[in-house]
Amino acid sequence: MIEAEILAAWHDHLTHGRRRSPHTVRAYVATARRLIATQEQPPRDWATLAALDVAALRTQLAGRRAAGIGQVSAARELSALKAFMAFARGQAGLPAAAPRLRGPRVKKGLPRPITPDEALHLTQTVGEDAAEPWIAARDMAVLLLLYGAGLRIGEALALTPAILPLHDSLVITGKGGRQRLIALLPVVRDAVDRYVSLAPWPLPRAEPLFRGAKGGPLAAGMIRRVMARARTLLGLPPSATPHALRHSFATHLLGAGADLRSLQELLGHASLSSTQIYTQVDAARLLDVYRTAHPRA
Template sequence: MIALTLPQDVRDAIADWRQWLSAERRASNHTTENYLADLYAFLGFIQVHLGDAPDIRDLLRLNPRDFRSWLARRSMDGLAKSSTARALSSLRNFYRFLDRTGRGQNAAVNSIRNPKLPQSVPKPLSPQDAMAVLDNAGAWQDEPWLAKRNLALFTLLYGCGLRISEALDLNANQRPTGDSLVITGKGNKQRLVPVLQIVRDAIDDYAKTCPYAPDGNDPLFLGARGKRLVAQVAQREMRKIRGLLNLPDTATPHAMRHSFATHLLAGGGDLRTIQDLLGHASLSTTQRYTAVDTERMMAVYQGTHPRARR
């Protein structure tokens, strides 16, 4: 780990950028922290690359070769192209902020091409496996209320297609009581999602048995000690369930969201509606689910058509 002792002008710029991301861009805490982590990792590399901690003038003097050296270092460290693409986006955002606030420009950062990303295909669970996850959501819990919490959370993910962060950000006063729920997603964009009766029932059952009785602005989903449940705990619970059911490593909390979209599509749902339900900014993101449905269709064809089996 590189110890960073940044000059005051860089520290001031980072503090102002952070404030701008939260107040003006209304970025979530998760997004802001990721941006900052990307920037600090870059500054750590530049400190080694230049031989000293960079000030603003140094950052503005960096040329394409410097940025390509950073990209090469990330590649040598085995970091995923998707991670590097996000880091480059974070870096460009910071440099645009420097320009916007009159600190200076660096055109070189915009001349660097994004790494070419492979087209990833979502990996949903089958309808049977998704239901098995719900049936066994509390299998490893000794405390009944924690078992009901797990069931409520995973039912919400599968029944409404939420991101795990969206579900865990809910407060008690946002608990669904009707047929729909307002969700604040990426970029603080809001969307309306339908809520099935089975989802409401699972959440109500959990809330009634939770010893901490979350109310008002208290977190809806709580950990064993009464604090807001974190994603790592939800992921750990899913690992236990997939081990019990012998499911692949791709069976994660986020896979429940993938399953929601894929099963809607397979049931005749149209892409535009699914896009709205998932909160995707671009239809092309939602279109990835058509590849999953096509794979399923071809598997059925290959396994059942008389000519395909010859």
């Protein structure tokens, strides 16, 4: 078995067996490729890979740290290494257990939402900054899906015209193939409908709904770039990213009285602990308001 076959099997397992996102698949396959490349004798079969010890993994991580990656990236690299080694052991007929190797401690930062006014101004500025009316409508529709419906950017860009015509709710397939039902506000539906009415490209039901300037699928990087321009124009911090709109959706709903279980379902979180972080965000926001407004704060 050659390296390409090993990586192809790993890619197939992540994509179809684990249903990981394309971004995760690329990162995990790249980690496996680096591990194989650092071995003096390139592994030719699963048994050889499975025999790699903790020292080999530490060497791999040390090399990555020397290349300048930070704590978070190192933790992700270790997670990918453990998953790959567990897969290799399973392929070699051994118990598919990940090697015991402690990674760097990563302090979890709180999501940084933006205010409702900032979200509104961002979408308006993105529209005003666009080169053509249909592109303005497209960008505003995507951003409103993030802020008004809590979608991840990948989920928004994976939508197809098969969802049309839009109704009050929509079934979204998120991470791990998990499906959830989301509510669509009239302003979100109107924004998508306006984009569809102005789009200069045919929109077959099985192809991406949102298109780039040349008619191909719209890339997430383009949405990040237009939002970066808008936040610069508005003087907002670098934390005002497309994903921050999803954080804002969650924080503002929680502040309006939504319960955690409902919020978990709307966001598509597999674990309630992922949703609970927004209770800290909301508390931090309230404390900030208190310190600003209270005369004895």
